[in-house]
Amino acid sequence: MSTAIPVLPAADARAGKYLTFFLGTEEYGLEILKVSEIIGMQPVTRVPRVPEFVRGVINLRGKVIPITDLRLKFDMPVVEGRDEVIIVVQMRGVQTGLVVDRVSEVVAIAPEEIEDAPAFGAGIRTEFLLGIGKTGGRVKLLVDIDRVLESSELAAIEHATSAA
Amino acid sequence: MSPRDSGDRPFIATCPFAVSNLTLDDAATLLLQLEPGDLPDLARLRDALTTLVFENRVPIGMQPHVARAARLLGTLVDGSAADTSAVFVDVSRAIEAAMALVDSGASGFTPAATVAVRDDADAATRAVPEVTAAVTPAVADVVPPAPAPSAVVHHVTEDRDLVDTLPDDTDLDLLGDFLTESMDSLAAAEAALLDLEADPANEEAVNTVFRAFHTVKGTSAFLGLGRIAAFAHEAESLLSRVRDHEIAYTRACAELSLASSDMLRALLEVVRDAASHGTVMRVPTGYSALLDALATYDPTHENAAHIQAVTHAVTPSSAPAPATVSPESPAPVKSETVTSAPVTSATVTSAPAAPSVASAPTEDATKRNATREAGGDATIRVRTDRLDRLIDMVGELVIAQSMIAGDTELDVRVQHELARKITHAGKIVRELQDLSMSMRMIELRPTFQKLARVVRDTAVKAGKEVTFSVAGDDVEIDRQLADLLGDPLVHMVRNAVDHGVERPDERVAAGKARTGSVRLHAYHASGNVVVELIDDGRGLHREKIVAKAIEKGLIESDKGMSDSEVFNLIFAPGFSTAEKVTDISGRGVGMDVVRRNLEAIRGRIDITSAPGQGTTFAIRLPLTLAVTDGMLVRVGQERYVVPTTNIHMSFRPEPSMLSSVVGKGEVVLLRGELMPIVRLHRLFDVPSANEDPMNGLLMIVGDAERRTALLVDELLGQQQVVAKSLGGALGKVAGVSGGAILGDGRVGLILDVAETLALANGHAAGAGRAALAA
Numbered sequence: 001m002s003t004a005i006p007v008l009p010a011a012d013a014r015a016g017k018y019l020t021f022f023l024g025t026e027e028y029g030l031e032i033l034k035v036s037e038i039i040g041m042q043p044v045t046r047v048p049r050v051p052e053f054v055r056g057v058i059n060l061r062g063k064v065i066p067i068t069d070l071r072l073k074f075d076m077p078v079v080e081g082r083d084e085v086i087i088v089v090q091m092r093g094v095q096t097g098l099v100v101d102r103v104s105e106v107v108a109i110a111p112e113e114i115e116d117a118p119a120f121g122a123g124i125r126t127e128f129l130l131g132i133g134k135t136g137g138r139v140k141l142l143v144d145i146d147r148v149l150e151s152s153e154l155a156a157i158e159h160a161t162s163a164a
Numbered sequence: 165m166s167p168r169d170s171g172d173r174p175f176i177a178t179c180p181f182a183v184s185n186l187t188l189d190d191a192a193t194l195l196l197q198l199e200p201g202d203l204p205d206l207a208r209l210r211d212a213l214t215t216l217v218f219e220n221r222v223p224i225g226m227q228p229h230v231a232r233a234a235r236l237l238g239t240l241v242d243g244s245a246a247d248t249s250a251v252f253v254d255v256s257r258a259i260e261a262a263m264a265l266v267d268s269g270a271s272g273f274t275p276a277a278t279v280a281v282r283d284d285a286d287a288a289t290r291a292v293p294e295v296t297a298a299v300t301p302a303v304a305d306v307v308p309p310a311p312a313p314s315a316v317v318h319h320v321t322e323d324r325d326l327v328d329t330l331p332d333d334t335d336l337d338l339l340g341d342f343l344t345e346s347m348d349s350l351a352a353a354e355a356a357l358l359d360l361e362a363d364p365a366n367e368e369a370v371n372t373v374f375r376a377f378h379t380v381k382g383t384s385a386f387l388g389l390g391r392i393a394a395f396a397h398e399a400e401s402l403l404s405r406v407r408d409h410e411i412a413y414t415r416a417c418a419e420l421s422l423a424s425s426d427m428l429r430a431l432l433e434v435v436r437d438a439a440s441h442g443t444v445m446r447v448p449t450g451y452s453a454l455l456d457a458l459a460t461y462d463p464t465h466e467n468a469a470h471i472q473a474v475t476h477a478v479t480p481s482s483a484p485a486p487a488t489v490s491p492e493s494p495a496p497v498k499s500e501t502v503t504s505a506p507v508t509s510a511t512v513t514s515a516p517a518a519p520s521v522a523s524a525p526t527e528d529a530t531k532r533n534a535t536r537e538a539g540g541d542a543t544i545r546v547r548t549d550r551l552d553r554l555i556d557m558v559g560e561l562v563i564a565q566s567m568i569a570g571d572t573e574l575d576v577r578v579q580h581e582l583a584r585k586i587t588h589a590g591k592i593v594r595e596l597q598d599l600s601m602s603m604r605m606i607e608l609r610p611t612f613q614k615l616a617r618v619v620r621d622t623a624v625k626a627g628k629e630v631t632f633s634v635a636g637d638d639v640e641i642d643r644q645l646a647d648l649l650g651d652p653l654v655h656m657v658r659n660a661v662d663h664g665v666e667r668p669d670e671r672v673a674a675g676k677a678r679t680g681s682v683r684l685h686a687y688h689a690s691g692n693v694v695v696e697l698i699d700d701g702r703g704l705h706r707e708k709i710v711a712k713a714i715e716k717g718l719i720e721s722d723k724g725m726s727d728s729e730v731f732n733l734i735f736a737p738g739f740s741t742a743e744k745v746t747d748i749s750g751r752g753v754g755m756d757v758v759r760r761n762l763e764a765i766r767g768r769i770d771i772t773s774a775p776g777q778g779t780t781f782a783i784r785l786p787l788t789l790a791v792t793d794g795m796l797v798r799v800g801q802e803r804y805v806v807p808t809t810n811i812h813m814s815f816r817p818e819p820s821m822l823s824s825v826v827g828k829g830e831v832v833l834l835r836g837e838l839m840p841i842v843r844l845h846r847l848f849d850v851p852s853a854n855e856d857p858m859n860g861l862l863m864i865v866g867d868a869e870r871r872t873a874l875l876v877d878e879l880l881g882q883q884q885v886v887a888k889s890l891g892g893a894l895g896k897v898a899g900v901s902g903g904a905i906l907g908d909g910r911v912g913l914i915l916d917v918a919e920t921l922a923l924a925n926g927h928a929a930g931a932g933r934a935a936l937a938a
Contacts, residue, residue, distance in 0.1 A: 045911040046802060047890065048848035049898055049923075057890055057903055057911045062556035064903035064911050066894040 015111040021100040029140040067097035109133040210237035228331040229262035328445040331388035349376035364413040398458040399424035558600040605640040622661040629679040636686035642788035652758040664701035704773040731771040735759040796880040800853035810917040814863040842924040
């Protein structure tokens with residue numbers, strides 16, 4: 001894949017509050033303004049003929065919303081029987097659930113604590129990252145959720161996985 | 165055709181008892197001799213008056229009065245009038261009002277209309293300063309030369325003198341619906357006209373426009389808006405010539421059609437204003453010219469300049485200045501109208517008042533809106549998405565409540581006080597659920613009432629004798645469905661009277677009662693509402709339909725077609741068995757519209773008919789569009805909802821019924837019909853599902869031409885579900901129309917059967933994609 005780092009917003013635009021969560025041992029951050037709620041794992045209805053990382057749909061108080069498994073999305077191994085929670089995000093009026101291992105905390109990240117995601121070289125996907133936050137002595141990967149969920153990206157991943 | 169032709173007085177004194185040739189004078193005389201109890205004579209008088217109106221034998225200005233008299237007489241005849249003597253007086257008054265229009269001028273009604281215009285202009289003179297005084301005193305300068313229009317703007321005088329009034333008995337609700345629907349269909353027509361200009365061979369576009377004009381014509385005629393009906397008829401005729409390839413859709417023809425659409429819209433605007441202010445309806449500028457141009461349109465002698473002039477007159481910018489001063493301006497008023505027509509405003513007034521005039525309509529519009537808002541009644545409009553959300557939430561509440569009630573922590577023997585409270589809450593929740601569902605429901609009565617009039621009018625026009633009866637009009641149905649059901653029913657009822665019921669002499673000759681019967685019967689049947697339209701007319705003629713269908717190229721022969729399949733041919737576009745085109749029905753749009761509209765609301769229509777005995781149309785509708793009737797099926801661990809309307813039957817096959825066709829997969833033979841089997845679990849890649857058709861169930865789905873057997877594991881039962889989108893983030897999922905919250909709170913997917921079958925047909929490609937996703 002491309003190693004080009006996407007055009008990032010200015011550092012101060014990235015500063016703010018993030019909800020952090022874990023996928024395995026990696027800690028990620030999600031802009032708090034995009035999060036509408038955190039719910040426990042729900043019974044999921046599988047939807048046929050969609051990419052594998054779309055786990056299916058759930059009933060969120062009478063609304064049907066799709067959920068995306070971030071582990072699958074990020075090509076990480078799926079552990080059977082792991083604990084999972086769903087972060088419901090709202091983008092452009094559309095709600096979507098993200099399956100993660102566990103949520104951690106809400107942190108404020110200052111501009112000087114954010115760095116651009118480095119180019120790791122081919123094979124490592126950084127286009128979903130807004131940047132890397134260093135706060136409290138730990139590194140948090142700040143997720144660009146719009147890009148993660150963009151439909152064109154869905155297609156791109158599909159191609160990438162089938163080519164791999 | 166033009167209503168103006170009837171301006172010459174057709175009132176020749178004839179024997180007052182020759183009812184068929186009765187004139188208005190005769191009617192008045194006759195009425196004096198009658199008592200409220202003389203029912204047969206009153207009925208004859210009513211029929212005579214009705215004829216006067218429908219045959220345009222009285223000037224259009226009088227028609228509302230005469231029609232009102234006829235309607236009132238009708239209430240006397242059928243006994244629905246509460247106070248017969250008061251109604252009798254009203255009838256006399258209505259006829260007097262009509263006569264007054266005759267008496268007021270030697271040459272018919274035109275001078276009377278002129279008076280009305282001037283009165284109105286005076287009214288405008290008085291009204292406008294009040295409205296605009298705050299804006300600018302200059303307006304007062306504009307207004308005084310009000311009598312000027314007839315003198316100065318003489319080229320439009322004839323149109324400006326044409327003034328209609330709304331029929332006194334206009335049902336404002338119906339009118340409002342008619343206006344909204346007509347505006348929508350005209351908007352669609354305009355888009356289609358534009359398509360047509362780009363691609364003159366586009367038959368679908370022609371049909372769209374044609375249907376729009378046709379619907380406007382039918383409904384406006386029913387509402388007594390004779391002028392609109394007359395105009396729509398001409399516009400429709402032009403389009404029907406295009407549709408039948410009699411004339412080409414040339415530039416000039418396009419100009420005319422578009423101008424007609426504009427004119428219809430302008431006419432509707434006038435009606436809307438009249439309805440909200442109770443004022444007279446002034447005919448938009450250019451009406452007569454355009455009507456003439458439509459009626460006399462001849463492609464071989466195309467006079468482009470003439471048409472241009474005519475059509476140009478319709479556009480708002482050429483509206484004469486006086487129109488913009490008057491609050492009831494018929495043209496679609498825009499403030500730039502006046503400023504772009506300085507010549508006419510200068511003619512009317514010497515004051516350089518253009519800017520202030522321009523502000524007048526704006527002020528006026530504000531006032532108009534205020535009036536409308538103030539005139540609210542005991543209902544409020546709620547956005548449907550809020551209503552839907554409310555219904556969603558109540559549905560969730562029901563699930564949550566049943567979860568609490570069924571909680572294992574709850575021990576009824578110990579905590580009976582708590583149990584009692586939970587039961588109480590449950591009752592409230594259920595009542596709330598009923599209430600939330602009923603918020604969308606209305607009775608069918610208004611829909612049916614509309615049809616009584618249609619039957620009567622159509623019968624009068626077609627010279628039939630028909631009694632109309634209704635049963636089950638208290639059946640409730642989703643408001644949206646009731647709205648959408650109206651049009652198809654109007655078409656069907658018209659057809660039943662016009663084509664179904666025979667003429668009285670034919671009936672007598674066939675040994676039947678002289679008077680035909682048309683019945684509407686609504687009832688609930690297995691969660692659906694069924695509306696039956698039953699006539700005892702001549703029935704459908706299989707051979708005639710087949711011959712027509714072959715002639716139209718719809719079928720090659722009727723070999724192997726069942727009666728019901730043959731009857732269904734009448735729903736094909738352009739199909740009509742009536743020999744002549746009447747203004748009632750018989751152009752072959754009707755049944756086409758019927759089927760489309762019914763399919764749009766998930767309705768199904770079945771025809772049963774016996775020659776000489778009559779025809780029954782049974783429309784089967786869901787109670788509401790919000791709820792889908794579905795069959796819950798299990799495939800592996802997954803559950804799907806299959807809409808019941810798609811399912812013909814389901815059965816467990818015998819080994820002898822199954823066979824496989826080389827290269828074509830599996831088929832099942834059921835009662836001589838060979839159907840392909842589609843394994844849902846394979847199509848949707850469901851693990852651990854039953855593989856053996858003998859252990860599962862085959863569900864027959866699809867349309868009559870192409871039925872398919874879906875293999876599922878088992879049926880879990882019938883269920884009504886509320887269809888929801890799967891969420892914008894997922895986009896369109898092939899084979900799935902949406903999701904539904906099932907009784908246990910989980911989401912079940914609703915199958916889109918047509919898409920699923922299409923997927924199955926292109927299975928090779930589909931499997932590739934599924935594999936890629938897995």
